Amino acid sequence: MKVIVVTGASSGIGLAIAQHLCKKGHHVYGISRTKLHEKNVKSIVADVTVFEQLKSAYQDIYDIEGRIDVLINNAGMGISGAIEDTSFEDASYLMNVNFMGVFNSTKAMLPLMRKSGGGKILNMSSVASKLAIPFQAFYSASKAAINTFSEALANEVEPFGIQVTSIMPGDIKTGFTKNRKKNDVTSEAYLKRVEKSVAVMENDERNGMDPELAAQVIDKLIQKKRIPLYKTVGFKYKIFVWLQKVLPSKLANNIVGSIYAFKKDKKKK
Template sequence: MATHRPVALVTGASSGIGNTTARAFVTAGFEVIGTGRSTSGLTPPAGVTFLDLDVTSDESVTAAVQEVIERFGQIDVLVNNAGLGSAGAVEENSVTQAQSLFNLNFFGLVRMTKAVLPHMRAQGRGRIVNLSSVLGVIPQPYMALYVAAKHAIEGYSESLDHEVREHGVRVLLVEPGYTRTAFDANAAQPDTPLPLYAERRRVFDEVVAAAMKTGDDPSVVAKEIVTAATAPKPKLRYTAGPLASRITTARRLVPAGIFDKQIRRFNRMPG
């Protein structure tokens, strides 16, 4: 079933930013396929086709991408949004937990990218929009695994963009700040908790909950994703929302010592 409309494939579209993004692409005139690990009991937004996809599985990724190409004839935009938050001090996260989170947040993105690139190169066009975060450019105590994955996405995306630009494909980054979703409630908790960090973790939970409550609406992020996917001359990075803009600007311009103190003050840490 070929289509005359551009086709967007959005991972992690069953809720939150991904769901809002899928609806934003429909409004922008796209044929939209949204994915989730299990979508059978979910009602997709109007104009969105839901598809089961586990980005941690090579076989699932290959099958899903092939199905989209067979059904719709093309993939013009891939939005790598699927991911999971993490909490806990580094000492409280096992290596197994770290590997599991990277398998979803980073290697899932790598799998999806490698699956669509041959098709995009063959058609001579395509956009891959990777969901990073302001935490891809700044530190955040008690979220080290998540932060490390986002830093990896930043480096991977910028490097890959140089490789594929001559083939008509762009790889772009969208960097949200705190966004009003269930992100914090769904975050992976430490699998080897230590009493030493219990109080710090409690404070961290309060800080994040307060920040999420006043965070941006997911539509703010979705708008930047659609802009990255459709701009005639796209930028490499799009910050989503005023908080994200302020943080990334501060990272570039504020002296390191002062920025370090701001991080500790925000997280209610001593010193």
């Protein structure tokens, strides 16, 4: 039995992970802004953008359980639209939830995990961290930041027996699609391309993998003695990530553009 904390456990991937790990007999604590009414998952209402809330929640868990073995930093959200049309507030909010949220949660957890004698931190990145999606620039950037953060973190905490993996799922069918915030304004110059691009990504997500697949991948990582720095979820996406690694950067980026950027539809002004 392991003591596990999952952020963003009220929906989608986080909920599937929490349910799956509970069924395996682990003690699972779910963090989210809305209360989770799920048998066996212990729900704690907290916002990942507020460090003090996480610090106090993790301390309470440690006091009850005497240790914390696994932290799954999963909470996240999306925004879409052209960079030119994105407000500073929306971009900052996304970075605050997706990236600073991982920082807050990790910072709050590390002293307790060190006291526990080690542990695993699994950070929910995305294939979009490696293949930057046009009109989802800030989302892609937030996930790339998680990868870089995870690499640095892994070296900092290895002496304490703490291991780190950046998880990179491809499209998964969850509430993420409906929760994605679209830019309030879309300039005429981008309108057609943004509409087409968002339609492609929404269609991919709605026909995406079952979140249970991500839960199974995480379960295997929890059972392993040594975990990798990166884990891609979904066979097709493993090929995409491999191609991104071996192809010249410009070619790989042009291929992504041919799927999501609709460059031929550009307006002259």
